[in-house]
Amino acid sequence: MIRTIDELRPDARAVAQGFLDAATEATRRGLRSDVRADLTAHLCERLRSSATLADVEEVLAGLRPDDLAARAGLGWPSGLRPRGLLTRIAKIWWRPSDPRLLLPRAVGLGWDVNLGAVAVRLQLIEPDAEAVPFTSTREAAFRLAAALPVALAGATALHYAVRGRSLPPRLASHWDAGGRPDRWVSKERAALIDIGATAGAAALAGWAAVTASVGPTRAAALAGATMAATLGASVTVARPARGGVWLNPAMLTALGAGVGGVLLGLARAGRRVEIDRDLGNR
Structure with missing residues (x-):
């Protein structure tokens, strides 16, 4: 996992930036900043700083057309998509690897508190405690x-x-x-x-x-x-x-x-x- 696209190698970063620019341009004007942040977070969660060009292309290929349409404002808004609702809630409410205390709401419009970041600041858990939280829980x-x-x-x-x-x-x-x-x-x-x-x-x-x-x-x-x-x-x-x-x-x-x-x-x-x-x- 990386924090920003800038951590990627030059060739991989160029492809990622090009994708973000194209996706943002195809989005309704009022949603562009949210869409870019959403897609950037998607890429950062799935890539490492050592990711190759092929790795980036594989992650981009995993973005289904309906996902892109929703992010672009052509379908369900990102906070109202019924598919994967519970998983989205988990990722927003508990993201210790992200230092931001407020994240775009998992349901509806507005902001949710990132309780994972709160726990990190209270030194109750480490930011890199789990690659994907709750997947190993008994x-x-x-x-x-x-x-x-x-x-x-x-x-x-x-x-x-x-x-x-x-x-x-x-x-x-x-x-x-x-x-x-x-x-x-x-x-x-x-x-x-x-x-x-x-x-x-x-x-x-x-x-x-x-x-x-x-x-x-x-x-x-x-x-x-x-x-x-x-x-x-x-x-x-x-x-x-x-x-x-x-x-x-x-x-x-x-x-x-x-x-x-x-x-x-x-x-x-x-x-x-x-x-x-x-x-x-x-």
Whole structure:
């Protein structure tokens, strides 16, 4: 993996630059910078500084016409393509080899936090810990990670089962920038929404724990399930409270810690497998 095209040998760099120039020129004007960055990242992830001209041409040949059309704005926008959605989420949410904290969103428009870069800055993982994260992670680690969304779903259901009668008839459903409730919903509807959201997250986590899909797909599914379950459980706790300036930061912290912790644990589990393999322990 390289960080910039400039690290390539002169002949290989010339071909790569020519491809990027041609692809950018064929793109809608407003999307050109995003398309060039997307394609450049694609090449950098798959090439080394010692790559030959043939290596570059092989990577370029792997870009299917529909991929190029999407990047050029002629099909699905890059953040809305349904194909490979979970794998794309994993690559955006967890890319420790990329020092950027914000990356183009995996779903929709805007920016996502690169939790891998955050982990590197906190010295929790090395930027080159895994060539392709989550590909060596063991089954046990995926099943363990699925326990968090399942536990949060159970806790949410238990909350309404135990405290349901003592809760006020109306509960908060929205909070302003200062963390103060400004919209309300009936207690019954709140229970239906919160239990349904966390139960759906638990189901997704269960699928990720047993599916035969590749590691990045499973990691992304578990990260998404953890996010949905954490959000649902956090809202459940916040609904009967008065709110305050602490509410929004607390929810964001819970989301970041939950999703980041799951991805970090899966990545480190995969790294341990690779280390054992290199040392001949397996």
